[in-house]
Amino acid sequence: MEMHTPSINEDAPSFNAEAFHINEIKKISLNDFKGKWVVLVFYPADFTFVCPTELGDIADQYEKFKAMNAEVLSVSTDTVFVHKAWFDNSATIAKIRFPMLADPTGNICRAYGTYIPEEGLSLRGTFIIDPDGKLKAFELNDNSIGRSSAELLRKIEAAQFVRKNGGEVCPANWKPGDKSLKPGLDMVGKI
Numbered sequence: 429m430e431m432h433t434p435s436i437n438e439d440a441p442s443f444n445a446e447a448f449h450i451n452e453i454k455k456i457s458l459n460d461f462k463g464k465w466v467v468l469v470f471y472p473a474d475f476t477f478v479c480p481t482e483l484g485d486i487a488d489q490y491e492k493f494k495a496m497n498a499e500v501l502s503v504s505t506d507t508v509f510v511h512k513a514w515f516d517n518s519a520t521i522a523k524i525r526f527p528m529l530a531d532p533t534g535n536i537c538r539a540y541g542t543y544i545p546e547e548g549l550s551l552r553g554t555f556i557i558d559p560d561g562k563l564k565a566f567e568l569n570d571n572s573i574g575r576s577s578a579e580l581l582r583k584i585e586a587a588q589f590v591r592k593n594g595g596e597v598c599p600a601n602w603k604p605g606d607k608s609l610k611p612g613l614d615m616v617g618k619i
Contacts, residue, residue, distance in 0.1 A: 433541030436564065440466075440557040441539035447501070447527035448511035456501065456527055463559045465498035465584060469575075470542040470553035474506045474514040474521075478574045482552070484520035489577040493526075497559070498584055500526040505549055507532050542568065554580060556587055 434441055440458065447456040458466065469486060471479045486493075486500055493500050502524075506514075511528040514521045529536065531550075537543035542553035552569040564587045569575060586598040589608065596608040 433566070433568070434539070434555075434563050436566075437562055439561050440468075440555065440563045441536075442561075443536045443539065445503075445529045445531060445536060446508045447529045448508040448515065449527040450525060451512070451515075453508045454527065456529060458557075458561070461499050461557075462561060465496065465559060465588070466555075466557040467493065467498055467500045467580065467584070468540065468553070468555040468557070469500060469502045470537060470540065470550040470555075471502060471504050472547075472549040472552070472571050473504055474510050475518075478552075478572065479504075480518055480520045482574050482577075483524060485577045486580075487520075487523040487525065489581060490525055492581055493584075496581070496584055496588065501529055502526065503529040503531055503536055503550065505531050505534055505537060505543075540566075556580075556584060558587065558591060 442458050444455065444457045447454050471482060473479065483502055490500060508530040511530060515524065531537055534543045534548065537550040540553060540555060542550040544551060552571055552573065552575060554567045554575060555563060556565040558564050565583050582603060585604050586602055589598060590596065593608065596610050598608055602608065
């Protein structure tokens with residue numbers, strides 16, 4: 429399977445996968461979430477160092493994601509059985525209430541451009557997909573650099589604002605209630 433990074437405003441690559449979700453193994457498809465925002469959180473591997481800090485941070489904020497009509501799906505090349513073992517052995521991971529996708533073949537990672545063939549692992553990648561299945565934002569990090577759920581929530585808020593208020597855009601550090609911008613010739617050189 430060819431590896432590439434998907435493009436902004438194009439359809440996010442579809443997938444079907446097994447997931448460990450609150451002590452059950454489930455079949456998950458990206459199409460299951462049409463009409464919702466989806467946040468894919470790729471990470472290298474279970475039983476590692478930075479990964480539980482990120483997933484625990486997202487778990488702590490999961491109710492905020494759900495209140496924004498967003499579903500979080502974590503993805504690694506581990507199997508559902510490794511996810512379960514991690515869930516059973518880590519107090520941080522036991523907080524997780526979102527599905528943990530298993531991608532042991534690396535096919536989902538390849539489709540999103542996060543796969544590291546020499547290692548059989550994924551880069552840290554975050555992808556925000558709108559309710560129509562279009563990719564709105566993504567970020568790829570070296571595996572030594574952890575991500576922030578606060579910034580991820582802010583990006584979703586901005587994407588939702590722009591979707592609702594066509595023609596308006598969100599400047600740097602924008603948060604709900606802040607002033608947005610309406611691009612036009614009268615603004616050129618005035619910011």
